[in-house]
Amino acid sequence: MSNSENSNKLALLKQYRDAFWSEPVDWHVILTLAESYLSAGAWEEAIRLAQLAVKTAPKSSLPHLLLGDAYREIGRLEDAALSYAAVAQADPDDDIAGNALYELVHGLPDGTRALSILRQVCTRYPDHAYFQETLAQLSHSLGGFSEAENIYRALLARNGFDPERRLDWEWRLSGVLIGCAKYTEGFALIERVLPQLGSYYNIAAIERALADDYLKAGRFESALELSLHRAESALPGRAKAEMLRKASRCYEELHEHDRAIECLIEVLTFVREAGSPDDGWIEQKTIISDPRFYEDIYAALTRNYEAKGDLVRAKETFKKEKEYCAKGVADSEQNQK
Numbered sequence: 001m002s003n004s005e006n007s008n009k010l011a012l013l014k015q016y017r018d019a020f021w022s023e024p025v026d027w028h029v030i031l032t033l034a035e036s037y038l039s040a041g042a043w044e045e046a047i048r049l050a051q052l053a054v055k056t057a058p059k060s061s062l063p064h065l066l067l068g069d070a071y072r073e074i075g076r077l078e079d080a081a082l083s084y085a086a087v088a089q090a091d092p093d094d095d096i097a098g099n100a101l102y103e104l105v106h107g108l109p110d111g112t113r114a115l116s117i118l119r120q121v122c123t124r125y126p127d128h129a130y131f132q133e134t135l136a137q138l139s140h141s142l143g144g145f146s147e148a149e150n151i152y153r154a155l156l157a158r159n160g161f162d163p164e165r166r167l168d169w170e171w172r173l174s175g176v177l178i179g180c181a182k183y184t185e186g187f188a189l190i191e192r193v194l195p196q197l198g199s200y201y202n203i204a205a206i207e208r209a210l211a212d213d214y215l216k217a218g219r220f221e222s223a224l225e226l227s228l229h230r231a232e233s234a235l236p237g238r239a240k241a242e243m244l245r246k247a248s249r250c251y252e253e254l255h256e257h258d259r260a261i262e263c264l265i266e267v268l269t270f271v272r273e274a275g276s277p278d279d280g281w282i283e284q285k286t287i288i289s290d291p292r293f294y295e296d297i298y299a300a301l302t303r304n305y306e307a308k309g310d311l312v313r314a315k316e317t318f319k320k321e322k323e324y325c326a327k328g329v330a331d332s333e334q335n336q337k
Contacts, residue, residue: 174190208242223250301313
């Protein structure tokens, strides 16, 4: 829209507004005017009218939503979030308001500001569980383990929530506890909750992450058991390869080097077989073409052969490791050109 067209639109809007202003105006009319000003880019007038619509019909969601949109347009994100939150607080089933608040917060590149906005929302509406858990999730993702832990514990201490929601909070709390190295409580919680999680959850991904956590915590037997379980149930692919690599790492930490070597050789065997264009595992070509994958495998083989005193094989695998390392460097340089 050209500047002259926009000016004409604003002039017509002013005439329309003034025609009704001398008499009591229904809030729907005010809201229509506000929407028109918003579409014309007259933010301040749109905000003023939307505020009037909110005052006239405080229990209606539409004025709050429009006011939030107007605030968002001029960068008043805290005010926009509070406007969206007012709707979600009044009507928890209002997906539009909930989605608008979610997109506003998660669309910010600055996590610190996103946290600040959510904290203001939670201060205004301390009893709203959705706001609280959203704050906990964001805080956890940014390393705020203490804040996230306190929120989840507070939510779990409250009554009136369905079992599935409480189960989800317990699962998330276990991740927070493990993340801040409270391993005893965290592992006990996830081990209790995991069998109860429904099909909505990606159990395979959760178990892969749990195996990593066991490794990080030095619980190699638990990591080994879970890695072997996931490797047995996974189809040939990256997931199976990663679980076998985790199992080999566990065996290595437990000084069972022969078993570690068996796992690594199994990985090399099945990815080569899976690389055939006739067997359906087209995705495997990504693994086979990645020199870093082979470099890591041969480095692990070298360590285990050395540990068991088989220096001849250790020398062979070390040579392979360096070949793939050089290929990886060459590929990286080629990609940068």
